[in-house]
Amino acid sequence: MMLRIPTLIGLTASALIATWILVGLRADAENAETIALGRTIYETQCAACHGAQLEGQPDWQMPLPSGRLPAPPHDATGHTWHHPDDILFRIVKEGTAAIVGGGYESDMPGFADVLSDAEIRAVLAYIKSTWPERERSYQAETSARGR
Structure with missing residues (x-):
């Protein structure tokens, strides 16, 4: 029995769609696990300064008596989403002063001796997961451009 071309195309398309859905579901599950890990790490390593709700410290744009800035928010009201992934990663790993030069x-230390690269990426995934679509899209485009 010979399959007709439209039937063959339909079967191939169905198989591709099913594969795409399964890969997408697996990626979503992995992403959910990464975000959950990031949230846990954020709560233990970041929330003391950046706030349990990512709200940052009060008056975060006004220098402290030390001349340093308070911890900024990581929610949509802050500026974290303006930075590409590579800069955010380096800030967490190396500390703000090392990046700004x-x-x-800055009171923001580097976490290279505390967190693995995967844990840093998980924290950033958690933070990004809390942003509205507009901020996530902007940050993704910024990352894709490389600044």
């Missing part, structure tokens, strides 16, 4: 001083 020029003698800039």
Whole structure:
């Protein structure tokens, strides 16, 4: 029995769609696990300064008596979503002063000795998961452009 071309195309398309759905579901499950891990790490390593709800410290744009800025929010009211992934990763890993340079001083330490690269990425995935679509899209485009 010979299959007709439209039937063959239909079967192939159905198989491709089923594969795409399964891969997507697997990616969503992995993403959910990563976000859950990131939330746990955020709660233990970041929330003391950046807030349990990612709200940052009060008056985060006004220098403290030390001249340093308070911890900014990581929710949509802050500026985290303006930065590409590579910069966010380096800030968490190396600390803000190491990234800004020029003698800039910050209370944000680097977490290279505390968190693995995968854990840093999980924290960032959690933070990004809380943003509205507009901020997520902007940040993704910024990351794709490389700044």
